[in-house]
Amino acid sequence: MPVLSARGLTKRFGGFTATDGVNLDVAQGTIHALIGPNGAGKSTLFALLTKFHTPTAGQILLDGEDITRLSPPEIVRRGMVRSFQISAVFPHLTLLENVRVALQRRVGLDRQFWRPASALSRLDGQAMELLDQVGLADHAHSLASAMSYGRKRTLEIATTLALDPRVMLLDEPMAGMGREDVVLIESLIRRVARGRTVLMVEHNLGVVETLADRVTVLARGAVLAEGSFAEIRANAEVRRSYMGSDHG
Structure with a gap:
């Protein structure tokens, strides 16, 4: 089937x-x-x-x-998750933060807006694993806006993978x-x-x-x-x- x-x-x-x-x-x-x-x-x-x-x-x-x-x-x-023709990343967040945003949805934190930003740090390990999987771990703390077009598309794939x-x-x-x-x-x-x-x-x-x-x-x-x-x-x-x- x-x-x-x-x-x-x-x-x-x-x-x-x-x-x-x-x-x-x-x-x-x-x-x-x-x-x-x-x-x-x-x-x-x-x-x-x-x-x-x-x-x-x-x-x-x-x-x-x-x-x-x-x-x-x-x-x-x-x-089932899709990407778009135009790279859909948050330019003023780091690569790690971009992936962490996607992970928030997967673990149910996306609606818990009252939690402090520090509460999201428990997602850093998973985010780093995903960045490593797509070859971007060395750029984890760089802003997405500083990345080449190809790396932005790579980051988008990482955020897609974050939704499992x-x-x-x-x-x-x-x-x-x-x-x-x-x-x-x-x-x-x-x-x-x-x-x-x-x-x-x-x-x-x-x-x-x-x-x-x-x-x-x-x-x-x-x-x-x-x-x-x-x-x-x-x-x-x-x-x-x-x-x-x-x-x-």
Whole structure:
């Protein structure tokens, strides 16, 4: 049974159909990539799966349970967490403090606003372990604003891991990166995916080829093709619609 599924998932904004009857199955313990041209509906699909948008029609299943009507916080509590295209970190907090904020939610301290800041120090050990896991332990006490773009994205993955997800949705994790940062994040995703399921939107086909166990191609809001990267690359319809060629 897939860990995450969509059935006939449709989203209309007025007269515009952003996703049109999308069916998707993401297998447990795999890295599954969504690709497609700009405007294909990839980010909308992400927002639907994590309930930042409400579907016009269709169903979302997590571990076989219908989660279509749940709120984003309820989705997180069930172990599915997403990142965003734009790095979402607190720039004027240190890396350690950023991860600690995410840990507060996991251990139930996020609503205990009356506690002094010193009460959060018991989370420092876990926060340091997460920063070490993503290679940022040496920068724990540096401000996030002082970090390179690649390290900010790495920090965002650390804060995602702090929520202990079983399913991670990564929205264009390589966007805006140079080659050196791409290699860094690529290696990190491979490492953190062990024991987890990852669904990622990614435009860099080299990264998709390297990381993805399975690939779904969207075009005009609908599924155009699905398979291994080799199968997708060999698909003539995909080459015409997405890669712009009938050859190679």
